[in-house]
Amino acid sequence: DVKVTQSSRYLVKRTGEKVFLECVQDMDHENMFWYRQDPGLGLRLIYFSYDVKMKEKGDIPEGYSVSREKKERFSLILESASTNQTSMYLCASSLQGTSDTQYFGPGTRLTVL
Amino acid sequence: QQQVKQSPQSLIVQKGGISIINCAYENTAFDYFPWYQQFPGKGPALLIAIRPDVSEKKEGRFTISFNKSAKQFSLHIMDSQPGDSATYFCAAGGGFQKLVFGTGTRLLVSP
Numbered sequence: 001d002v003k004v005t006q007s008s009r010y011l012v013k014r015t016g017e018k019v020f021l022e023c024v025q026d027m028d029h030e031n032m033f034w035y036r037q038d039p040g041l042g043l044r045l046i047y048f049s050y051d052v053k054m055k056e057k058g059d060i061p062e063g064y065s066v067s068r069e070k071k072e073r074f075s076l077i078l079e080s081a082s083t084n085q086t087s088m089y090l091c092a093s094s095l096q097g098t099s100d101t102q103y104f105g106p107g108t109r110l111t112v113l
Numbered sequence: 114q115q116q117v118k119q120s121p122q123s124l125i126v127q128k129g130g131i132s133i134i135n136c137a138y139e140n141t142a143f144d145y146f147p148w149y150q151q152f153p154g155k156g157p158a159l160l161i162a163i164r165p166d167v168s169e170k171k172e173g174r175f176t177i178s179f180n181k182s183a184k185q186f187s188l189h190i191m192d193s194q195p196g197d198s199a200t201y202f203c204a205a206g207g208g209f210q211k212l213v214f215g216t217g218t219r220l221l222v223s224p
Contacts (some may be wrong), residue, residue, distance in 0.1 A: 042216040090157070
């Protein structure tokens, strides 16, 4: 079974802190994604990566950056956390392109105070 | 921004009934339409998907109906069970298009 793990299930940070969310997949997938999930807004794509060291902006990249130094690991970085970044963050991976099944991690619920 | 509009936002169905969730899309370049199911505390998981070369796809109690001319697709859950209570997301993508998700439908199947 494909497994996507996220470093934390719950995280509480203060405004202005630098926050790292880590995601690891164990199936040698090419593509990895970061979404945020908010009630009534569904899943919105923040960034995705189709190869090591490659990244593409999604629909809501402002205030975020990403890093993919190894194929299995994709990190989401909040350079200076703000209260409007309080959300559920979901990582996903897929073998091929956007027509392929995306496998999601359990999510990290981030609260910024 | 490309959108996928999903309705209803929430749905309550009696056990044994039919649950129907609808989605509409705008971008005619989309050629892949998956549905994801999410239980509380879990990430979404692929439930069923369809491509526009067929008008219907059935897997067990779950059926996707697809209307290309209307740019609409829907999920039907037959004989709904309490274990089907979850949030359902439709999505559209394919080709060079990023997957775009609907806003979700919270389904509650009452015993």
